[in-house]
Structures are given as C-alpha cells and as structure tokens.
Amino acid sequence: MIRKRILQVAVMLATSALQTKENFVLGLLKYILSMQFVESPQHPVYSETLKEFQSTCTIQLHQLATVLPNFLMVSQRTILKPDYADIIQTFYDELEARVNEMINTQPLEDRQKVSFQTFLFIIMYGTPLLWLSVC
16 A cells, blocks of 8 residues: 555656656656566455556556656657657667567566556657657
8 A cells, every 4th residue: 555655656746846857757667667466366355455556557657658758758868850750769669668578478467468558559649759750
C-alpha cells in the first residue's frame, strides 16, 4: 500500500512540477519497467495485492504517456532538426525495444502485455511531433 502511494506521488511530481527534470522522469520510468512481480499461489491475499499494484503501475505508465508523450518520444538529449523527419534514433525506439523484450521474455498475463502495448500506443498517438512529420 505504501509503495503504491509513493509511486502515485512520484508520477504526479514527474507529470507536473518536475517535467523538465529528465533524470527523474527517466529514473521513474526505468523503476516502473524494471519491477519484477512474483506471485505466490500459497498466499492468495498477497497475490491479489500484487495484481492491484501491477494495475497501479500500468495506470501510472499510462499517465506518464498521456502527459509527457513528446518527452517519451524524443529524448531531451536529441536535437530536433526543423523538418522533424531526420530524427533517426529516438528514446521511443529504446523504450519500444525494452517493452517488447519484456513482453517476449517475461511470463506476463495477456492483460499486462496489452497494457504495455497500450502504453506505447498512447505515446505514439499523443505526440504532435509525429503529426508534424506526416503533414
């Protein structure tokens, strides 16, 4: 319960007051994506709490993607060129590779796989930079 609340507060800070703090946002994203959840069938209450925390992590990932899509699409270290189409290596590429690795190597339920794919979709859909390169 405490970890859940800490995560919610950290995401709230990342999406409001600390949007310009790249290291904080990237560290938070790395923390969420690197969490390992091991269920224990002998302890159903623990397993249920763990599933609830996984759900909270997914919601917080989606919150980050909704509020900071440009940040997650293009790393602040990347210098944007005027035509936007010259962006070769973006932070999104690294993020997509990490998420696909998690989906393919970790024993995840279908709902978790869909949640991670939705996270990537929210970033793509919400990024005006993508629309500028298409138009």
